[in-house]
Amino acid sequence: MTSCRLCGSARLESVVDLGATPPCELFLTAERLDLPEPTYPLHLRVCTECRLAQIPPLITPEDTFTEYAYFSSYSTSWVEHAREFVRARDLAQDAFVVEVASNDGYLLQHVVGRGIRCLGIEPSANVGQAAREKGVPTLTAFLTPETGAAVRAEHGPADLVVANNVYAHIPDIVGFTRGLRALVADDGLVSVEVQHLLTLMELNQYDTIYHEHFQYYTVASAQRALASGGLTLVDVELLPTHGGSIRLWARPSGEPGPRVADVLAREKAAGLHELSGYTDFAARVARVRRDLLRFLVDAADQGRTVVGYGAPGKGNTLLNHCGIRPDLLAYTVDRNPYKHGRFTPGTRIPILPPERIAEDRPDYVLVLPWNLREEIVEQLSYVREWGGRLVFPIPSLEVVP
Known part of the structure; x- marks a missing residue:
């Protein structure tokens, strides 16, 4: 890795080197046991300028997500988490909801159940088909600015865009965020859930470092990433999911609320806005x-x-x-x-x-x-x-x- 994928700085410091491993979702069939396996370095570094923690983008999303082994609905607690999220949203009956990386319809099935118009954007054909079988309209595609603009042109702007556990999975942070901005209405909301680097560091959750996760966010670095694509972080929630996650609420315009300042203060106290929090x-x-x-x-x-x-x-x-x-x-x-x-x-x-x-x-x-x-x-x-x-x-x- 020669430069930060968010700010372009060449000043990257090592956090932990986990050696070289195969891509974590490439489960082997019996027929492949005697064949070679590709391995790639798994070395987490942090940018000394913008503090984005990241690994080298040695595999592409297409390598992993064209056919995917992970189906969200096999976790009953995660499906319940999604159901509660949808239940808590004050959505008008004529609203339009888009979920990016919608997997097997684990979340949007609850939107469909409320009779609200929705669309999933899911790159993996096999899990996207599982969503369609549940009655969830699903487009097989990766989100890019062009994809976002095409969906908006066909379906109209989205009142709510959801991106759960995908913001770490894309090496082109700026392009992906611009895609989110293209989808959402000017007065709409974007909800992004991603693992919190604060809990990863505090609770030794190093096994969540793998090649699908290109970057690891504090609220501070996520705020910068969202701004790179034209979105303003207005609120944040701390969640217990995945060992400790953040739900980032963003709009095309607005001001950060008090909870953003509270979490930023916690991160700063842990040393994550400097290099001191990463040394041990x-x-x-x-x-x-x-x-x-x-x-x-x-x-x-x-x-x-x-x-x-x-x-x-x-x-x-x-x-x-x-x-x-x-x-x-x-x-x-x-x-x-x-x-x-x-x-x-x-x-x-x-x-x-x-x-x-x-x-x-x-x-x-x-x-x-x-x-x-x-x-x-x-x-x-x-x-x-x-x-x-x-x-x-x-x-x-x-x-x-």
Whole structure:
């Protein structure tokens, strides 16, 4: 990486170097196990000028999102989060709602249910088809300024534009933001949800660093990014989703509200508006790795069985960085049938249906999507029946009775 993708500065400082890993959603079929896998450096740096944290754009969105393994609706808590978001919006019956990166219709299905006109813009054909099967109108496309203008010309300006968990996934921040501006009415609102760099740093959530996530936002850097495309940050909400997220509310014009100043003050106190907040992160990441490996090696030496729960993208960063193979983690399970019979990229750990846990009764279950802790603890409550225990690796190793 030679320059910041937001401000163009060449002054980038290392935050943590996680080595080289395969793209986290390229799950392997059995036929591909003997073929080479591409790997790419995973090195987080922060711009000393605008403070945007970023990794090199070594893969393109087209590499990842043409066919995608992640279906949002397999997380019941995330679907409920979307339902509550739609329920809380004061939308007129003649409103028009657009969601960018609308996935399988997890959110817009609730808009359809209210009889409000909407459109999803989703680049992945397979998950977009799942949305259409739910009755959610979906355009298969990446958002660009041209796409935004074409949608506006055909459907009219949007009263509300939603962009959940996509603002980190696009290397062309300015072009994408201009696309959001093209979609939204002059008096409309844009809602952007993205993981908060503050909680990522404070809670050692380094496994959310992967090649799909090109950048990692504080409110300060997000404010600059939105302004680059003609949008003004007017409000911010702190959310518990994905281990700690921010919901950014933006308009084509306006002034930042008091909550923006409050969160900016928290970030500044944590040192994230300077370089001081980033200096010890690599050492804390190394501690997470050592503790998890020590636990897994000790369990293997004691003849204890350990399996995984979930096959999220973040899990593949963790598995590859720690060098975990099937000798330490026999398999993992996932609710998404798309992943069954496949193998995790790089580490080649088999992915099986969730029912396998009850059949095998392992001693420990390593929870990889730790951000869904409450939901997963409930789903795996039956593990206690044979004395099994859940293991959470982030923010620090925790074995739950």
